Amino acid sequence: MEQSGFGDRAGSAGASATPRRWHDGPLAALDFETTGVDPLHDRVISFALLTDDESHDGLVDPGVPVPAAASSVHGLDASSLVGAPSSVIALAVVARWVDRLVDRGVPLVVFNAAYDLTMLAAECRRHGIAEPDWWRLVVVDPYLIDCGLTPRRRGQRRLVDVAQRLGVPLVGAHEANADARAALEVARVQAARNPQLGELTSRQLMSQQQRWHAAKAESWNRWAIDHGRSLDDPAGWPLAAAVRQQASA
Numbered sequence: 001m002e003q004s005g006f007g008d009r010a011g012s013a014g015a016s017a018t019p020r021r022w023h024d025g026p027l028a029a030l031d032f033e034t035t036g037v038d039p040l041h042d043r044v045i046s047f048a049l050l051t052d053d054e055s056h057d058g059l060v061d062p063g064v065p066v067p068a069a070a071s072s073v074h075g076l077d078a079s080s081l082v083g084a085p086s087s088v089i090a091l092a093v094v095a096r097w098v099d100r101l102v103d104r105g106v107p108l109v110v111f112n113a114a115y116d117l118t119m120l121a122a123e124c125r126r127h128g129i130a131e132p133d134w135w136r137l138v139v140v141d142p143y144l145i146d147c148g149l150t151p152r153r154r155g156q157r158r159l160v161d162v163a164q165r166l167g168v169p170l171v172g173a174h175e176a177n178a179d180a181r182a183a184l185e186v187a188r189v190q191a192a193r194n195p196q197l198g199e200l201t202s203r204q205l206m207s208q209q210q211r212w213h214a215a216k217a218e219s220w221n222r223w224a225i226d227h228g229r230s231l232d233d234p235a236g237w238p239l240a241a242a243v244r245q246q247a248s249a
Contacts, residue, residue, distance in 0.1 A: 022138065023188060023198065029051075030050075031176045035062060036070055074175065106138075113143075114141075140205065142190060159182060218234055
């Protein structure tokens with residue numbers, strides 16, 4: 001395994017009892033298909049919500065056109081969304097579901113969480129939907145975990161790429177239900193194959209992922225400054241700064 005910079009490990013000296021590892025109990029997963037790649041301005045057009053024993057998915061009428069470039073990825077266009085509930089109705093269901101996970105202490109697996117969760121927060125504010133308690137939500141991001149465990153690996157880190165490397169089946173990529181199921185299984189395989197990761201508690205996992213994100217952003221920013229590219233926010237996980245600041249106000 002590459003050097004991954006683990007800190008705040010489970011089983012540290014002075015602990016009176018062994019805390020429960022983040023994957024010892026139930027896990028949930030969320031995935032969106034959207035109108036584009038900007039989580040602050042693009043819109044959700046389909047969703048999948050999964051736990052070990054339930055599955056909910058559906059389409060969303062965003063009230064805006066679906067660009068051809070987005071349709072070419074996930075196959076959804078305006079005709080696909082005829083009769084679908086509006087964003088305010090569908091995403092209120094999603095937000096309540098996520099908030100129930102918070103109350104139950106169930107970790108939520110989201111591949112590239114800073115994108116999907118920022119988009120959910122932005123959609124909630126756009127439509128006046130009550131938001132989940134972001135600050136108590138435990139997030140498991142297999143994309144960020146892959147970056148943290150193998151920071152020097154070259155090549156793409158899309159869900160399909162990570163799943164293939166780990167031997168996780170992904171049939172129907174870019175369909176929300178298929179992607180959510182694959183992300184959930186990827187997270188479990190990552191825990192099983194990497195003891196340092198698997199031994200972390202939920203709190204430790206959140207801290208570790210924030211450190212990994214900060215390191216990744218800082219590495220990118222060193223390159224971006226020299227090449228005139230936009231900078232990443234080292235604190236922008238699991239919510240981007242634009243929505244994180246409003247959530248804490």
